[in-house]
Each structure stands twice: as C-alpha cells, then as structure tokens.
Amino acid sequence: MQSLLVRRFFIVLSRRVTVKDIIKQFHLEIICSKHALNHTVTVTDLYRPGLELAGFFNHYPVERLQLLGRTELAFMQSLPSAMKEERFKRICQPELPCICVTRGLPVPEELIQAAQENNVPLLRTSMPTTRFASKLTNYLEKRLAPTTTIHGVLVDVHGVGVLILGDSGIGKSETALELVKRGHLLIADDAVEITQLEEDMLEGSAPELIRYLLEIRGLGIINIMTLFGAGAVRDKKKISLVIRLESWQEKRQYDRLGLDEERMKIVDTELPLLTVPVRPGRNLAVIIEVAAMNYRLKVMGYDAAKQFVQKLSETIEEADDIE
The missing domain is CATH 3.40.50.300 (P-loop containing nucleotide triphosphate hydrolases)
Known part of the structure; x- marks a missing residue:
C-alpha cells in the first residue's frame, strides 16, 4: 500500500476553497466576472458591509466573503446615484474573494460595473441572508479546518x-x-x-x-x-x-x-x-x-x-x- 501513498507524518496541510467550489456547493448564480472564479477564500468569517456602505472604511476586512442582503441594498437605493457608484467602487476591492447578493434580489448596475472593473466575482442566491450565512460558515469551517x-x-x-x-x-x-x-x-x-x-x-x-x-x-x-x-x-x-x-x-x-x-x-x-x-x-x-x-x-x-x-x-x- 505504500506504493499507493505519499506518506506524510505530522505535516499540516494547507487547505483552500475557491469561489468555484462555493458556487458548485450552493448552486449560486454568476452575475459577472466569470473569469475570476479561482479567487480563494482563506477565512471562515463572512462580512456584511453595512458601515462601509455608509462611508466608513477604516477597518474594512477585504479578505472575507461579502454578503449583501435586503437591508444593505435597500439602504443603497436611498442614496444618490453618484454616491452609490463611489461606495460600490470602494467595496469592490481587487483582494475580495467575491460578493454574494442574497434573497434573489435585483443587483444594482453600479455594483455590477464596479465588480467587473476590479475582477470581483459577483454571485446571487435565493436563500435568505441569515440562512445562507449559516450554511456557508459551516461549509467553510469544515473545508478550511487544519x-x-x-x-x-x-x-x-x-x-x-x-x-x-x-x-x-x-x-x-x-x-x-x-x-x-x-x-x-x-x-x-x-x-x-x-x-x-x-x-x-x-x-x-x-x-x-x-x-x-x-x-x-x-x-x-x-x-x-x-x-x-x-x-x-x-x-x-x-x-x-x-x-x-x-x-x-x-x-x-x-x-x-x-x-x-x-x-x-x-x-x-x-x-x-x-x-x-x-x-x-x-x-x-x-x-x-x-x-x-x-x-x-x-x-x-x-x-x-x-x-x-x-x-x-x-x-x-x-x-x-x-x-
């Protein structure tokens, strides 16, 4: 059996999850940036950028997968078009793994444009935000566990x-x-x-x-x-x-x-x-x-x-x- 295996003794394996893996697991819809689906997710924590959409970017965790639900998108609809464009551009940093819109909500054009410009995968699911966040966190914790x-x-x-x-x-x-x-x-x-x-x-x-x-x-x-x-x-x-x-x-x-x-x-x-x-x-x-x-x-x-x-x-x- 040794010929079948490369034995590793006490070697901690580095595990990785790509955006493509998440899409396949949860059957997500791809809105844009299909060529960037090899972006990797390295942390199990998710983030809903409420303060950032309001203009506070001092501690924006760009390494996390970003979720936009009904509350975030409703707030953005209340802003002038120029401000929406500016906020979405700052949200869509090139380092982001991806952004996912929940509840099957319509995706603002300003967000699609910002995601395309920075090669950020933009996804959508029909699941409610809390339920999707729970399922995704459990999935990431298992896949990224040491x-x-x-x-x-x-x-x-x-x-x-x-x-x-x-x-x-x-x-x-x-x-x-x-x-x-x-x-x-x-x-x-x-x-x-x-x-x-x-x-x-x-x-x-x-x-x-x-x-x-x-x-x-x-x-x-x-x-x-x-x-x-x-x-x-x-x-x-x-x-x-x-x-x-x-x-x-x-x-x-x-x-x-x-x-x-x-x-x-x-x-x-x-x-x-x-x-x-x-x-x-x-x-x-x-x-x-x-x-x-x-x-x-x-x-x-x-x-x-x-x-x-x-x-x-x-x-x-x-x-x-x-x-």
Whole structure:
C-alpha cells in the first residue's frame, strides 16, 4: 500500500476553497466576472458591509466573503446615484474573494460595473441572508479546518476512537484485523487524515483511495467491508486516545500503575498517549480493548490507579497508627 501513498507524518496541510467550489456547493448564480472564479477564500468569517456602505472604511476586512442582503441594498437605493457608484467602487476591492447578493434580489448596475472593473466575482442566491450565512460558515469551517495525515491505524473500540501508532511492521494492521473480528470498527489503515473541527476535537478518516482497505503482510490488501460487512467499518470518528506500539526494551522502565499520563499533540490538540510494548505472547487486541474501556471509566470519573494508590496510602497510615 505504500506504493499507493505519499506518506506524510505530522505535516499540516494547507487547505483552500475557491469561489468555484462555493458556487458548485450552493448552486449560486454568476452575475459577472466569470473569469475570476479561482479567487480563494482563506477565512471562515463572512462580512456584511453595512458601515462601509455608509462611508466608513477604516477597518474594512477585504479578505472575507461579502454578503449583501435586503437591508444593505435597500439602504443603497436611498442614496444618490453618484454616491452609490463611489461606495460600490470602494467595496469592490481587487483582494475580495467575491460578493454574494442574497434573497434573489435585483443587483444594482453600479455594483455590477464596479465588480467587473476590479475582477470581483459577483454571485446571487435565493436563500435568505441569515440562512445562507449559516450554511456557508459551516461549509467553510469544515473545508478550511487544519488537517494532517499520520501513518497509523484508526479504530472505533467500544465507542472510543483509538489511534494506533508504531514503526512499520510492528503489527498495527494485524491488531486492527483482530479488533474487527472481535466486533469493533475500522476507520483507516496506513494513513489517517486528521481534521481539527474545533478546539480540542480531532476527527479521523481514511483517504478515499484506501477507504475500508487493510494491508496484511503476507496476505496483501483486503477489503474489510466486503469481508465483514458494512457494520465493521465507518467513515470517520472522533479521536480520543492514542496508543503507541513499540518493541519491548528490556532496560526501559514501563509504567506499571498507570499514573504517568503522557500526552501527544496533534495539530493544536493534546490527546492521552499510552505506550504498549510488543513482544511474543502479548494479545494486543485485548490490551487495546481494555485501554479503551479504562479510558471511558476515567471520563466517567473512576481512575483505578488513583484508587489503588489512595487505598495503599490509607493502609500504610493505618499500619503506622497501630505501631
């Protein structure tokens, strides 16, 4: 499968949305400047230039997509023709991604002329302004969210999104296959595309090319959905826990109580990290199952390691009191 992919480890991808993408997504009408539809939208915030139409341009955000609704156009109709022309020219800066008129309202000729002169795409939708703004913001937030691709395996174990990392050949895919056989779900193998949808929330999915596929050395590439059914896979999952598999090192001191909480930063989010040593005889699938269940218990407020240490301390104190 490596020949099918260019693996990228912790490389944040720069995502871009063009005006053409937005037109296709929302079926917008193109009023003018069809040759400028490759303008890019780089921010998720939208803007309704009310103050600018009134003549105040001190903080005009030209990087945002501009919306003109019923209020803005009604105000412009109240102005003299010369003033409308001057305001629309100042609105239509060459840096603008585009301008969209909502509610299917008639577009003033002065706006069309200004947009054509500055190569600003002028679009129109029949949707109300607020509804269109909400849909467009959600679309842009998903498309422009920070994204990275990591070499690993992502599985859904008891409802917990577990990202399995480790060196090539350590047994990640074989462990994922055993987990699928035990009733858990595969999201991605070999390459996991991770998107930060919001603060402290990461969502993982598989690239389209290798979706539902699993690579087993000596066996080749298998299709999990074909072999185990649609109930064995899912398209995406929130990532809650990272498990790193590594070859057993005799001289290394591994955590035996579970009190040392490691964290791993992906994009701008830190996730709990467990390091699991691998050697013959260890059932990694069972260990990952228990790790996922233990994580759920911790989320619900029960930490077995802390409970043990607390009871141990109480026992020692009682023994000291008896002496």
